[in-house]
Amino acid sequence: MLDGVDLDVAAGGYLALVGASGAGKSTLLSVIGGLEPAQSGSVVIGGQDLGGLSRRELATFRRETVGFVFQHFGLLEALTAAENIELACSLARVAPAARRAKVRDLLEAVGLADRARHRPVELSGGERQRVAIARALANGPSLVLADEPTGNLDDASTARVVTLLESLPADHGCTLVLVTHDLALAERASRRLRLRGGRAVEETVGASTPSGVVPSGVVPSGVVPASSPPTGRGMQERAAEPGETP
């Protein structure tokens, strides 16, 4: 349960929500992403007030504006990696030929082009999360919400996934909100909001973030439109260092 959380996030920003279990981090994420309505107050994303949307409109909002990355990966076990991504495109009524091209590009971007036909059970945790990230980007969202994305990963996979996520604001122009209980990970965000008992108790701004608050609704220039496929720059994973396990 949240209590009096007042938050503005600039477009293209990187916000980390931290706090102990039960602090309300995932709840806040759900409210931001339109998964659950706010009982009071308002949620405005890109100028759109979620409070006035119907269930159908909320589904459209989630489909077109938000990309989710879950701790449990959230992949459908019955579908392959490519089909999981294609499902998101299917929901957006993208034509089959365009879908296939987009899926191919996304899998390449996350370094899993050769794992397209594998089902989640055949993928490692890190690979599953990268597929989830690719799915989240399928419809060109302006907001990516990641809920403990590294919670079930080992260190090596964590590093790769974090690198991938952190490149999203720069490479895709989308706003990244990441929930984590890992303070070291949170330190990497340009902004951090600590929650305790449903309240925002501390907000810190990292050195990588411009000072001041960017008014909500202002879209910085250079943001890649949602309908364009992701560019390759920044999404390519850095080569492994000698001795480092992938």
Place this chain on the structure above:
Amino acid sequence: MVADPQRRWGGASVAAIGRCVLVLFVGVTLAAGCSSSGGSTTSDAPPETNAGPGVVYVAVGAKETNNRDRADLQDNWPQIVFAESIPSGGIYVNLATDDATVQSALDGQLPQAASLHPTIATVWVESSDARLGTPASVYRQKLTALVDGLHAAGATQILLLTPATSTTDAGGDLADSVAQVAKATGATLVALGDVSDRADDAGQRRIADSVSGALRGS
């Protein structure tokens, strides 16, 4: 890479179900095709008989052939010959009349026989002529005409029956005449021997056996 036993099993199960469906479908289709039906033939049906012209047997003669004095039709010698020596599909008509002479046979029985297109004919017309004293020459002439007429009607086997002895004095000549006509016309002479037991079943059987034997031999 982690293999998923459940998926492997699941994949195999779906394929197995598909195979079972195919086998079942084919099996049912074959079974339906082989299922018994009403139809017009059972497994013990005899083969179709040929449709070619059958044997037509006519019996020309007098009381010895007519056998009206006997009670049991099926024990009369012409009937026995028909039953035992004529193949299936064959036809038999007994044209004999009790008091037939060779002349009345020529006038009455021959036209009837001709209308039947006989292939086999037995001729035993002697007793009335013997009783009436028909001259042997006349008898031979008439009998020859009768045999010729049967030939012309299509008969290929003509049996002339005669007892060894006749009941009247003139019978001996008539028996000889029968033999002469047989020789002259190519008909088969069947000497029956003593036919005094003709009224009995045993006598009829003996006559039938003689005729059947002649048919087989000729």
Place this chain on the structure above:
Amino acid sequence: MTWRDAIRLAARTVRRRPGRAVLTVLAVTLAAALLTALLTISTTAETRVLEQLSSGGPLAGIKVAAAAPDPGQVDQDNASPGAPKSLDDAALTQISELPDVREVVPIVSSKVYVITPARDRDNHRIGPFVEDLVGVDLTRVSQLPITPVAGRLPSPGATSEIAVTQGYLERLGLQRVDAPQVVGTALQVASPQVVADGGQFRVRGRWVKATIVGVVAQEAGDGQFLASAEMVAQARDWARAGIDESRDLKLSTSPYTGLFVVARGIDNVSKVRAQITAIGYSTSAPENLIASVRRYLHVVEIVLSSVGIIALVVAALGISNAMLAAVRERRREIGVLKAIGARDRDVYRVFLLEAGTLGFVGGVLGTLVGWAIAEAVGRVVNGYLAAQRLVGVQLTLPWTVVVGGIVGSTLLALLAGTLPAVRAARLPAREAVGGG
């Protein structure tokens, strides 16, 4: 989400949980198999019963006698004929031209003398006897109530082949199972002709050595011998060539002994009978009996169908239960679908299609299994019937049962899956997220 994508997702999801899918499909299969087998057997039984009532001939068959109708017998199934009346080509044409008449098969018969080599039960020779030789056009025998139980029917046009009936077997002291014993034996059959012999009249026979080629279960007309119309025509011609057309033998002078008329459908039988009666001939047909039996069999069919449908409903409840459990187990998956943008309608569609898939597969398998069961039952029954020298049954699987079984199973499954699909659609999207 397009229907195609929804179908693919539904099919993949069903495959993902094979154990549950197989069990659910099995329930539908068994129910559909039960329904199919019961209806197939009941339909076949109905056909068989009605065939027996119509003596193996068309259900819409009517026997017409060469006799005037008895006014008191007109509506009876087995009407007794009135006074003899000639049944000739003019009458045949008139009856053939009735609008509701599909086919008319003439029947001719002739009295014959018969000599058989067979012996009775006590090994006594059976003396010559008189019997009716019934002739029909054997190219149209399928329209007649004639079925061989041993051997075959005489060939069309054959003049020395006959089939015998149960009555002939009884004359020899044989049972129906002994029918094959008489097949292949030869009879001497003669048609009579009155001739003059020494101032008196006597009867001369034209004997034919005929082969018994088969034994039939029914009588086409009154007579223990069945032959081709050509064979009987030869017999009748021989008799008519006698003195005064052999009238002293009191042979029928009617060109046809009777007719077998096939109406256009069983519902026209009554009307056609009335029309033939109006023309002036006596008729008989088991229409009242068939109508009563059809009503009872319809009730049986309803009862059997109900049993099968109840089984299907039970199976559908199983689908509903399985789907509700699946919704509970897949809450997170449903939440994820909604999180990535699926509408309530998309989720509803997927779950409904899963249920429909189970029903369709179960319906197809059940129809096949049901047919196989009915076939097996049919083979057992036919084996017994054949041993008793009775006519076998021909299984009929109406296309309505096939289509109804598959479509019905699918629709019931869709109906059963509606509530779980609605529940899944109404689940909140937050189910995708764990507690935070």
